[in-house]
Amino acid sequence: MTPIPAFCMPWHTDVSNAFQEILAEPLRGMLDIALTPWDQNPQTPLDVLDRDPGRPLIFCQLPPPPELLCRDKARIVWLPMWDNVARWPETFWAGLARSPACPRIVAFSRPVEQLARRFGLPTLRLRFYFDPSRFEPVRRDSERTIIYWNRIGLYSEAAIRRICADLAVEKLIHIHRPDPGYDHPGLALPERIGSTQVQTIRDFLPDAEHRRLLGQSSLCLAPRAREGVGLTVLQSMARGACVLAYDGPATNEYVIHGRSGHLFRSYSRTMHKWRKSLGKRWHRLTGRRQPYFYHMVGVGQVGSALRRIDPDGLGSAARHEHEQGYAIWKSGLEGYAEFLAGW
Structure with missing residues (x-):
């Protein structure tokens, strides 16, 4: 089965293991997720969509590009991080809600959840914990x-x-x-x-x-x-x-x-x-x-x-x-x- 791409900054594949911990590793055995370093060139996820329109596209911290949000067939999931989006204008969230793709939001903090729900975006609220053992x-x-x-x-x-x-x-x-x-x-x-x-x-x-x-x-x-x-x-x-x-x-x-x-x-x-x-x-x-x-x-x-x-x-x-x-x-x-x- 072809892995689900999770587009992220190169930092999150070369240095930080954050999305390995909160996304790829916990779901191993249920989903095959490939953390994919992304230079924010919109053509990269568009090419994936054109090859396989039914495959979900996950975006880790980095937002999905506007060119992709215009595609009503795109199955987009975004994992925004509060430290990154705290000062973004509410008009950005309103634009997500109006877009043909209307992405799903995985919220790891309360303010992200509140913003996403306020604008009617499909939202899953999660709180991550390590295994203390x-x-x-x-x-x-x-x-x-x-x-x-x-x-x-x-x-x-x-x-x-x-x-x-x-x-x-x-x-x-x-x-x-x-x-x-x-x-x-x-x-x-x-x-x-x-x-x-x-x-x-x-x-x-x-x-x-x-x-x-x-x-x-x-x-x-x-x-x-x-x-x-x-x-x-x-x-x-x-x-x-x-x-x-x-x-x-x-x-x-x-x-x-x-x-x-x-x-x-x-x-x-x-x-x-x-x-x-x-x-x-x-x-x-x-x-x-x-x-x-x-x-x-x-x-x-x-x-x-x-x-x-x-x-x-x-x-x-x-x-x-x-x-x-x-x-x-x-x-x-x-x-x-x-x-x-x-x-």
């Missing part, structure tokens, strides 16, 4: 270690200093691999923050090495304010590590504040603009040579609450909730396969 549980008798993949400079150095001090963190594993467009001097961290040793890793990490480093940590500092799913966070929760995160989708759909992790207060876009403007002005007044970089989580949002939390208890609760969530995820896989391929 794949991961060694956190060791509570080792040194307290926190891992932070510094992707966008979410936390200021002062915020990280406060977090490490309040939680008595002995070691910070700092993966310094910013997302495209975020490689800024303001993301660098010193070799020591207070009494916390900082191990900075700048090299590309294969998935196995990334899992090994996660296995050394009992705390995880979530890397981004918005996530499509957030696999680093979910792997940490599945192990029983305590996750500290910005209060934003989709992370806050898994991390329940005070029960299975800790969420830092979020601000409105207006408040962020005001804080950014104030920060730029102060940066100029103090005559700093380094270009200004705005961190969405500052020391004020960290506050003093971390001194009163029980990280080990929150981590244990996270693993327990992940076990329950994985059972629900697994029970819904047949419906997932039917939504993708049943036309």
Whole structure:
């Protein structure tokens, strides 16, 4: 049987295994899905459609091209990620709903589901969970270690200093691999923050090495304010590590504040603009040579609450909730396969 193509960025076949984890691997044995690197040339999926009009066409994060949406015979499924579409205008979703193809939407976060349903698009809501048995549980008798993949400079150095001090963190594993467009001097961290040793890793990490480093940590500092799913966070929760995160989708759909992790207060876009403007002005007044970089989580949002939390208890609760969530995820896989391929 010819595999169903799942068009995605080359990054998701060469580097990241995200869609392998949430799409291809869970449905193995039910559907044969081939992750297909795509340069967004519309002719590529059009050629597939012309050769086999009955075959579903899956798009992972990247939206289906307008040329394909015009074909009423096209069987299109799109897996949008909230971190990618958060600022797209609602007119885009309205256009999807009006298109002859009217694609199906697999929503891995609440805001994506709400947008898709508001415009009448056929929608399947899913919450992905790892199988916790794949991961060694956190060791509570080792040194307290926190891992932070510094992707966008979410936390200021002062915020990280406060977090490490309040939680008595002995070691910070700092993966310094910013997302495209975020490689800024303001993301660098010193070799020591207070009494916390900082191990900075700048090299590309294969998935196995990334899992090994996660296995050394009992705390995880979530890397981004918005996530499509957030696999680093979910792997940490599945192990029983305590996750500290910005209060934003989709992370806050898994991390329940005070029960299975800790969420830092979020601000409105207006408040962020005001804080950014104030920060730029102060940066100029103090005559700093380094270009200004705005961190969405500052020391004020960290506050003093971390001194009163029980990280080990929150981590244990996270693993327990992940076990329950994985059972629900697994029970819904047949419906997932039917939504993708049943036309």
